[in-house]
Amino acid sequence: MKTPLLLCVLSALLETGTCVSCEVCVGVHDSCTGSVRVCSSGENSCGIIKTETVVGELKSPSFIKACLSSSICNLGPVFMTFGNGISVRTNVACCVGRSCQTASITVPPANTTLNSHQCPACYSVFSHHCTEEIIDCTGAQTQCIHISGTVKSGGTTVKTTMKGCATESACTNLQQFKGAIGGISAHLTTAECRPAFHAASTAPGPARLVLPGLVIVLLAHVLS
Numbered sequence: 001m002k003t004p005l006l007l008c009v010l011s012a013l014l015e016t017g018t019c020v021s022c023e024v025c026v027g028v029h030d031s032c033t034g035s036v037r038v039c040s041s042g043e044n045s046c047g048i049i050k051t052e053t054v055v056g057e058l059k060s061p062s063f064i065k066a067c068l069s070s071s072i073c074n075l076g077p078v079f080m081t082f083g084n085g086i087s088v089r090t091n092v093a094c095c096v097g098r099s100c101q102t103a104s105i106t107v108p109p110a111n112t113t114l115n116s117h118q119c120p121a122c123y124s125v126f127s128h129h130c131t132e133e134i135i136d137c138t139g140a141q142t143q144c145i146h147i148s149g150t151v152k153s154g155g156t157t158v159k160t161t162m163k164g165c166a167t168e169s170a171c172t173n174l175q176q177f178k179g180a181i182g183g184i185s186a187h188l189t190t191a192e193c194r195p196a197f198h199a200a201s202t203a204p205g206p207a208r209l210v211l212p213g214l215v216i217v218l219l220a221h222v223l224s
Contacts, residue, residue, distance in 0.1 A: 019038060019039075020038075020039045020043065020044055020045065020046065020067065020096060021036050021037065021038050021039065022036065022037065022039055022043075022046035022047075022065065022066065022067045022100070023035070023036050023046070023065045023100065024036070024037050024065055024066050024067065025064070025065050026062070026063070026064050027062070027063045027064075028060075028061055028062055028063060029061055029063060030050070030061070030063060030104075031063060032063050032064070032065060034065065037067070039067035040067065042069055043067035043068060043069055044069060044070050045067075045068050045069065045070040045073060045094040045095070045096055046065065046066070046067065046068070046094065046095050046096055046100050047064075047065070047066050047067070047068035047072075047073075047092055047093070047094050047095075048063070048064070048065055048092070048093045048094075048095065048100070048103055048105050049063070049064040049065075049066065049090065049091070049092050049105075050062070050063055050064075050090065050091055050093075050105045050106070050107050051063075051064075051088060051089065051090040051107070052088070052089045052090075052107045053086075053087070053088050054085070054086065054087045054088075054089075054110075055085060055086050056085040056086075057085075065100075068092070068094060070094055072092060072094075073092065073093075073094035075092055075169055075172065076091075076169045077089065077090065077091045077107065077108050077167075077169065078090040078091070078166075078167060078169050078170040079110065079111075079139060079140065079141055079166065079167045079170065080141070080145060080162070080164055080165065080166045080167075080170055081121070081135065081137065081138065081141060081164050081165045081166075082121050082122065082123040082135075082162055082163065082164035083121035083122060083123065083133050083135040083164060084121075084122075084123065084133075086123045086164075087110060089107045089108070089110060090107065091105055091106065091107045091108065092105075093105040110138070110139070111138055111139025111140065112138050112139070113138055113139060114136050114137075114138055115137055115138060115139065115140075115141065115142065116198055116199055117136070117137040117141070117142055117165065117196035117197065117198060117199075118134050118135065118136055118137060118165075118196060118197055118198070118199055119134070119135060119137060119143075119144035119145075119163070119164055119165045119196050119197075120132045120133070120134060120144065120146075120163050120164075121133055121134070121135040121163050121164035121165070122161065122162075122163050122164075123161070123162050123163075123164070124159075124160065124161045124162075125158055125159075125160045126158070126159060126160075127159055127161065128148050128149075128159050128160075128161050128189065129161060130161050130163070132163060135164060135165060136199075137165035137196050138165070139167075140167045140168070141165035141166055141167050141196070142165075142167070142168065142195065142196050143165070143166045143167065143168060143170065143171045143193045143194065143195060143196055144163070144164070144165065144166070144193065144194050144195070144196050144197075145162070145163065145164060145165070145166035145170060145171060145192070145193050146162070146163045146190055146191075146192050146193075147160070147161070147162040147163075147188065147190065147191050148160070148161040148162075148188065148189050148190040148191075149186055149187050149188035149189050149190070149191070150186065150187045151185070151186045152185050152186070152187075165196060166193065170193070171193035
């Protein structure tokens with residue numbers, strides 16, 4: 001810790017920025033505890049990320065505390081649906097210093113109203129391949145998302161593939177992420193979004209890339 005702390009002092013003396021320290025951890029339910037670390041350059045806020053994964057009737061929450069850029073604090077909730085009763089909802093809250101001790105975060109309820117859009121969908125946490133089906137999108141989910149790669153946390157490695165409907169916020173390019181959140185990292189072979197197609201259409205439009213950082217947040221439940 002001596003070197004990071006020294007860098008903080010030098011940064012303050014040179015007026016190049018403010019050093020932020022955050023508790024970093026991954027857990028379940030509504031809390032977790034971990035060590036405090038000095039954030040990297042560009043990470044000027046502490047973040048609390050709550051995710052709820054639904055598989056049929058089973059709801060599985062996860063909870064992350066990490067260093068983040070304040071530019072994502074107003075991102076808004078992320079909603080994704082992968083078919084077969086599987087969906088993911090994520091929300092982010094930011095805080096600094098003592099306010100992190102009392103900060104709370106909720107995940108808004110899912111909007112189940114059909115919106116006339118459809119996407120190919122499937123889900124696997126053990127393989128880079130899965131069998132697709134066409135699903136109806138709901139609420140603000142107007143994008144088709146495709147994620148495939150390897151997620152790592154500590155000594156655990158999981159291959160995963162996810163395809164389905166997503167909100168525009170799920171497809172926002174989050175350039176502030178450095179490729180790891182709360183000890184979870186991902187190596188992606190595919191990470192893209194494209195506009196969902198209407199029920200009378202046959203295929204989604206052109207794809208655009210999604211940066212790995214967002215995917216790490218969305219996949220936190222896989223290894224929590």
